[in-house]
Amino acid sequence: MTKVIGGYFELELTKRYKNTRDAIALNSARNCLRYIIRAYKIKEIFLPYYTCPVVWQAVRKENCRINFYHIDENFMPEKEFEKEDYVLYTNYFGVCGKNVKKLAAKYKNIIIDNSQAFYMPKYGIASFNSIRKFFGVPDGALLYCDKILDEEFEKSTSYQKCSHLLKRLDVSMNFGYQDFCFNEEILLDEDIKTISNLTKSIFNTIDIQKAREKRLENYQELSLELAKSNKLQIEPDKEDVPMYYPYMVDNYVFYRNLLAKNNIEIPLYWNNLPKDFPESNLRNKILLLPMDQRYNKKDMEKILEIINKK
Numbered sequence: 001m002t003k004v005i006g007g008y009f010e011l012e013l014t015k016r017y018k019n020t021r022d023a024i025a026l027n028s029a030r031n032c033l034r035y036i037i038r039a040y041k042i043k044e045i046f047l048p049y050y051t052c053p054v055v056w057q058a059v060r061k062e063n064c065r066i067n068f069y070h071i072d073e074n075f076m077p078e079k080e081f082e083k084e085d086y087v088l089y090t091n092y093f094g095v096c097g098k099n100v101k102k103l104a105a106k107y108k109n110i111i112i113d114n115s116q117a118f119y120m121p122k123y124g125i126a127s128f129n130s131i132r133k134f135f136g137v138p139d140g141a142l143l144y145c146d147k148i149l150d151e152e153f154e155k156s157t158s159y160q161k162c163s164h165l166l167k168r169l170d171v172s173m174n175f176g177y178q179d180f181c182f183n184e185e186i187l188l189d190e191d192i193k194t195i196s197n198l199t200k201s202i203f204n205t206i207d208i209q210k211a212r213e214k215r216l217e218n219y220q221e222l223s224l225e226l227a228k229s230n231k232l233q234i235e236p237d238k239e240d241v242p243m244y245y246p247y248m249v250d251n252y253v254f255y256r257n258l259l260a261k262n263n264i265e266i267p268l269y270w271n272n273l274p275k276d277f278p279e280s281n282l283r284n285k286i287l288l289l290p291m292d293q294r295y296n297k298k299d300m301e302k303i304l305e306i307i308n309k310k
Contacts, residue, residue, distance in 0.1 A: 015204040023142035025195035027156040029115045030058035032128030032143040037062040039147040046087040050279035091117035093246045097237025119241035138162045140199040156193035211293035212241050218291035221300040244288035252285050262306050
């Protein structure tokens with residue numbers, strides 16, 4: 001595109017960091033998986049039942065056969081795979097680094113979905129993350145893959161997916177929520193594209209290492225108080241930087257409603273599983289407590305105060 005000199009101003013974003021590093025920067029995590037399937041010419045793959053349905057849709061778009069598997073209460077696959085099998089494993093909530101390492105050591109064709117674990121290094125033949133799940137950008141994902149496609153991809157555009165970000169900043173989260181849902185729908189139909197100029201520019205203004213440190217501080221603050229009562233006994237790996245603090249309780253609905261009344265939003269992931277699946281027990285008992293870089297010790301103390309009220 002020819003550079004235009006003069007005219008009105010664009011957003012002035014200071015590109016202080018090179019956050020895309022040596023990754024293949026694409027428009028979404030699901031399209032990273034499609035890229036991997038093409039690169040390795042994968043015809044059949046094992047996917048966890050406990051994952052987002054858009055993952056299934058992405059695989060099917062590549063005419064790849066899906067075999068599903070269950071996970072146990074420690075988020076490990078319940079079945080053994082063959083040596084040559086291609087297996088996608090989800091790094092759940094960014095606290096399953098130890099599982100990732102075990103599986104990568106055992107299976108040569110493991111692919112790691114780090115959509116909830118932005119900072120996790122690459123293990124297996126490929127891994128990918130989601131930028132928008134960790135930072136205030138409209139889309140984008142980073143792919144780390146041992147094979148590179150000899151294929152040209154169109155560049156994505158993101159200006160039409162920013163309204164929820166702008167409304168939350170300018171007014172409130174609730175004011176922009178419908179836009180958020182609408183913009184998520186736009187992503188569903190997008191083909192594989194490279195990251196947009198806008199997303200890349202915003203992303204490169206963010207100090208991701210400072211964000212990493214703040215997440216770990218907040219996680220530790222919650223863990224010190226809740227670890228003993230947490231029925232989910234998963235010890236994060238030293239390389240884990242969680243997306244949330246996963247807190248398993250018996251009276252999930254009570255706590256979720258209590259937190260919501262106090263303006264603390266608790267996400268509910270993957271509400272598509274049959275009730276008789278063992279993973280439904282995980283979904284219906286784990287509170288995903290927010291602890292990202294936007295918050296501080298005082299915010300964590302507020303969460304703890306509400307939970308401890310009972």
